[in-house]
Amino acid sequence: MKLLLRSTTRVVALLLIVALQFGCTRGADAAAVAVAVHRTPAHVMSFRSADWLEREDRIAQEQPERVIATMGVKAGDTVADIGCGTGFFTRRLARAVSPGGTVYAVDIQPEMLERLQRYASAEEIGNIQPVLGTDRDPALPRGEIDWILLADVYHEMQQPEAMLSALRASLAPGGRVALLEYRARGDSAAHIHPDHRMTREQVLAEWEPAGFELDELHEFLPAQHFFIFKASG
Ligand SMILES: C[S@@+](CC[C@H](N)C(=O)[O-])C[C@H]1O[C@@H](n2cnc3c(N)ncnc32)[C@H](O)[C@@H]1O
Numbered sequence: 001m002k003l004l005l006r007s008t009t010r011v012v013a014l015l016l017i018v019a020l021q022f023g024c025t026r027g028a029d030a031a032a033v034a035v036a037v038h039r040t041p042a043h044v045m046s047f048r049s050a051d052w053l054e055r056e057d058r059i060a061q062e063q064p065e066r067v068i069a070t071m072g073v074k075a076g077d078t079v080a081d082i083g084c085g086t087g088f089f090t091r092r093l094a095r096a097v098s099p100g101g102t103v104y105a106v107d108i109q110p111e112m113l114e115r116l117q118r119y120a121s122a123e124e125i126g127n128i129q130p131v132l133g134t135d136r137d138p139a140l141p142r143g144e145i146d147w148i149l150l151a152d153v154y155h156e157m158q159q160p161e162a163m164l165s166a167l168r169a170s171l172a173p174g175g176r177v178a179l180l181e182y183r184a185r186g187d188s189a190a191h192i193h194p195d196h197r198m199t200r201e202q203v204l205a206e207w208e209p210a211g212f213e214l215d216e217l218h219e220f221l222p223a224q225h226f227f228i229f230k231a232s233g
Contacts, residue, residue, distance in 0.1 A: 083153025087116035
């Protein structure tokens, strides 16, 4: 009961903060803000749809090389790709941290990790460490990760608070997190199911209380927000 009250109070407080930021004073406006902030996690994308992650036009749409260059990942870095799927980003990150760096490829579906390993061995990439995580735990070493990437996955995490806490604990001093999420506003991501899209406000309302501070926000991708966070405090 105490827990329920605490989280209800937190949601109300968040709504109030966002409402104040938007200068919303009337009931209808407050309701619109409530819709904007509240969300339910989407379902997890099944490994049966994994081909979609390797579709041909994805490079033009998601510009992985530009994303990685913007992050500033460099040789020798330790990186974690959370919800790596087939490794569309993991394999590129692995090349970017070579020589000397490692990429932890974390997923909760072993079938995704198996497919990633097949691609990595065909491409002769040897610095990827596959990790089978759980809904609550990415099973990463504490305090060692220079960069974490979450591409098109945060919205489908069933236990986002637990995951954010574990991710924060895994960051090395000065470590940062890159987050890609399809835009919920406007029609740039109209081809994506609404449950798999987020507003900037929804992201900040969950990430800031979890101990993250927005460092950069890039909008060069056609359909996605690209946030960079660092640990706050
Ligand atoms: C839409 S796919 C994106 C895959 C990859 N990031 C990409 O951009 O190609 C989402 C992936 O996240 C994984 N996933 C969902 N929840 C997760 C969690 N809590 N921890 C780790 N992986 C998760 C799913 O199994 C799935 O492989």
